[in-house]
Amino acid sequence: MAAITESAVRDALATVNDPEIKRPITDLGMVDTVGIDGGNVLVRILLTVSGCPLKATLTNDVTEAVSGLDGVSDVRVDLGVMSEEQRKELQETLRGGKSEREIPFARPDSLTKVFAIASGKGGVGKSSVTVNLALAMAEQGLSVGIVDADIYGHSVPDMLGVGDTRPTQVEDMIMPVPVNGLKVISIGMLKPRKDQVVAWRGPMLDRALVQMLSDVYWGDLDALLLDLPPGTGDVAISLGQHLANAEVIVVTTPQQAAASVAERAGTMASMMHQRVVGVVENMSYLEHPTNPGERIDVFGTGGAAQVASTLSERFGYDVPVLAQVPLDPKLREGGDNGTPIVLSDPGSVAAQELTRVAKTLGGRSRGLAGMQLGLSPASGL
Numbered sequence: 001m002a003a004i005t006e007s008a009v010r011d012a013l014a015t016v017n018d019p020e021i022k023r024p025i026t027d028l029g030m031v032d033t034v035g036i037d038g039g040n041v042l043v044r045i046l047l048t049v050s051g052c053p054l055k056a057t058l059t060n061d062v063t064e065a066v067s068g069l070d071g072v073s074d075v076r077v078d079l080g081v082m083s084e085e086q087r088k089e090l091q092e093t094l095r096g097g098k099s100e101r102e103i104p105f106a107r108p109d110s111l112t113k114v115f116a117i118a119s120g121k122g123g124v125g126k127s128s129v130t131v132n133l134a135l136a137m138a139e140q141g142l143s144v145g146i147v148d149a150d151i152y153g154h155s156v157p158d159m160l161g162v163g164d165t166r167p168t169q170v171e172d173m174i175m176p177v178p179v180n181g182l183k184v185i186s187i188g189m190l191k192p193r194k195d196q197v198v199a200w201r202g203p204m205l206d207r208a209l210v211q212m213l214s215d216v217y218w219g220d221l222d223a224l225l226l227d228l229p230p231g232t233g234d235v236a237i238s239l240g241q242h243l244a245n246a247e248v249i250v251v252t253t254p255q256q257a258a259a260s261v262a263e264r265a266g267t268m269a270s271m272m273h274q275r276v277v278g279v280v281e282n283m284s285y286l287e288h289p290t291n292p293g294e295r296i297d298v299f300g301t302g303g304a305a306q307v308a309s310t311l312s313e314r315f316g317y318d319v320p321v322l323a324q325v326p327l328d329p330k331l332r333e334g335g336d337n338g339t340p341i342v343l344s345d346p347g348s349v350a351a352q353e354l355t356r357v358a359k360t361l362g363g364r365s366r367g368l369a370g371m372q373l374g375l376s377p378a379s380g381l
């Protein structure tokens with residue numbers, strides 16, 4: 001039998017991706033040494049940080065890749081930690097040689113579609129829509145990230161079951177938390193303590209938003225979804241200034257009072273020169289418990305249609321109603337237990353409506369049509 005060579009082991013290691021950064025560990029400077037003694041292979045891997053939450057995954061992946069080589073009888077993985085110098089080099093590699101911060105999605109050649117999920121009122125289901133849309137897009141094979149910028153109710157991590165996860169940091173670069181094929185970062189993860197109340201004013205919020213967009217290593221994303229705070233506040237303005245190319249999805253309930261406030265959120269987006277791509281009506285109706293097919297209009301009717309027609313008229317382009325998502329206790333339960341409804345009950349009407357939206361929006365190629373340029377907000381809310 002031919003002897004095992006170091007280059008064969010390194011080729012095998014090149015098939016192992018870092019679970020957070022999603023690039024080969026050989027490209028990231030994480031393979032320190034390879035020792036070979038007969039059929040025994042010892043690989044020393046350098047973690048980015050000592051408390052790396054995914055070291056077990058990495059150890060398994062390395063063991064599996066090297067065990068597959070001819071002649072290997074035993075693989076041992078020894079874990080070390082990168083020095084400050086090595087982490088700086090890694091950061092340079094990830095930034096592609098650029099040292100200054102920039103928002104990759106704001107570059108004119110960015111291929112990532114950015115969707116901001118906005119609402120007028122709180123509690124209408126904006127975060128539920130965000131996580132389910134993101135998961136449905138990921139199910140279609142897209143690489144999807146979520147920025148949870150909802151300072152008042154940063155509920156996205158809990159809805160995905162990663163409420164207590166802290167992101168790994170490499171120098172001043174933050175790794176998004178990987179979950180169910182998504183990459184997630186939340187304003188809640190940037191606070192020193194989870195239970196700390198965010199009482200930030202405009203400039204702090206702006207810094208936090210920029211940090212989540214530029215200091216997080218997103219890699220190549222097909223779509224980035226931003227869960228905005230309800231209303232027309234500082235975060236929406238900052239987003240408009242930094243990412244005028246974001247497309248906005250307005251979430252409302254059928255209630256007339258909610259619809260009027262939702263129109264304002266849509267108008268705000270347009271003032272920031274962003275395009276509103278449609279309205280999702282959530283909590284549209286409740287399926288009658290004993291009489292299938294009959295709908296109970298818990299919150300009235302017509303809210304999304306009203307928002308869509310007002311915005312279409314105001315902007316001079318078609319703003320469609322993208323979906324009507326019914327009230328469904330399974331949607332609430334899915335959010336509470338970290339398994340959103342598109343995963344826990346994909347056949348439900350709620351999951352299918354959201355999957356349809358994901359297909360409509362995720363399938364379109366990003367173009368410049370309808371994109372407006374310029375940054376200064378006008379008045380008229």
Ligand SMILES: Nc1ncnc2c1ncn2[C@@H]1O[C@H](COP(=O)(O)OP(=O)(O)OP(=O)(O)O)[C@@H](O)[C@H]1O
Nearest residue numbers: 122123124125126127128153326327328331332335
């Ligand atoms: N269609 C639905 N059926 C049943 N429960 C729902 C539905 N949509 C949302 N909910 C529940 O309503 C609550 C509020 O939803 P969610 O947090 O998504 O709203 P939000 O608009 O993001 O709120 P916030 O303003 O706090 O950010 C959650 O408990 C969620 O599980």
